[in-house]
Amino acid sequence: TTHYLFIVVVAVNSTLLTINAGDYIFYTDWAWTSFVVFSVSQSTMLVVGAIYYMLFTGVPGTATYYATIMTIYTWVAKGAWFALGYPYDFITVPVWIPSAMLLDLTYWATRRNKHAAIIIGGTLVGLSLPLFNMINLLLIRDPLEMAFKYPRPTLPPYMTPIEPQVGKFYNSPVALGSGAGAVLSVPIAALGAKLNTW
Numbered sequence: 001t002t003h004y005l006f007i008v009v010v011a012v013n014s015t016l017l018t019i020n021a022g023d024y025i026f027y028t029d030w031a032w033t034s035f036v037v038f039s040v041s042q043s044t045m046l047v048v049g050a051i052y053y054m055l056f057t058g059v060p061g062t063a064t065y066y067a068t069i070m071t072i073y074t075w076v077a078k079g080a081w082f083a084l085g086y087p088y089d090f091i092t093v094p095v096w097i098p099s100a101m102l103l104d105l106t107y108w109a110t111r112r113n114k115h116a117a118i119i120i121g122g123t124l125v126g127l128s129l130p131l132f133n134m135i136n137l138l139l140i141r142d143p144l145e146m147a148f149k150y151p152r153p154t155l156p157p158y159m160t161p162i163e164p165q166v167g168k169f170y171n172s173p174v175a176l177g178s179g180a181g182a183v184l185s186v187p188i189a190a191l192g193a194k195l196n197t198w
Contacts, residue, residue: 014049015070018042018096026074028092031133032143038094039130046096046129047122050103054117060108063121067100086150089140095132099125 031038050063071093078091106121107113137143 014045014053014066015073018045018049018070026077026092026094028089028137028140028143028146031092031094032137032140035130035134035137038133039126042094042096042133043099043126043129046099047103047118047125050100051114051118051121054104054107055114058112060104060112063100063103063107064097067096070094070096087146089143089146090150092137092140095129095136098132099129102128 046067050066053066054060054062074091074093078088078093081090082088102124103117103121106124107117110116110120140146
């Protein structure tokens, strides 16, 4: 039980670090206008979190599972903003899963060699993640129009494109979505533990 609870803690905390890397990087306007920051922060956080998580379990496929958790968290946040009346493209969900699959493939192909996973897998993530996410961002209608028409309430004044609005993190759908995902991940991990004993 402790083993699986630790996995949940690692997954939740690593996910929160990754999705918040670079000042809420998955907001469309910020991700688009600061693509270099987006690429560096997301590649680094994905590799650090996934490698730590994967080496702890020793199972190829764990990195993809980790990326899937982050993707679900972000879709929850996207849905929360959309429910508040913001446009569908207000949040862009980063494409983590294909890059994480390359990381898992490296770990499996090198017979679970952790150094190869870090060096080769990390390089593959760094090369692939910007490519996948640039394609993803090209599908968004007009990020600059969105930035000016729908300013984010959690931005500091110097980054707000028009008159800043008052807002706190604990009122943010991002926090609510992340918290909901964290709560949901516990019974899922417990179910996995139960299935593993059969």
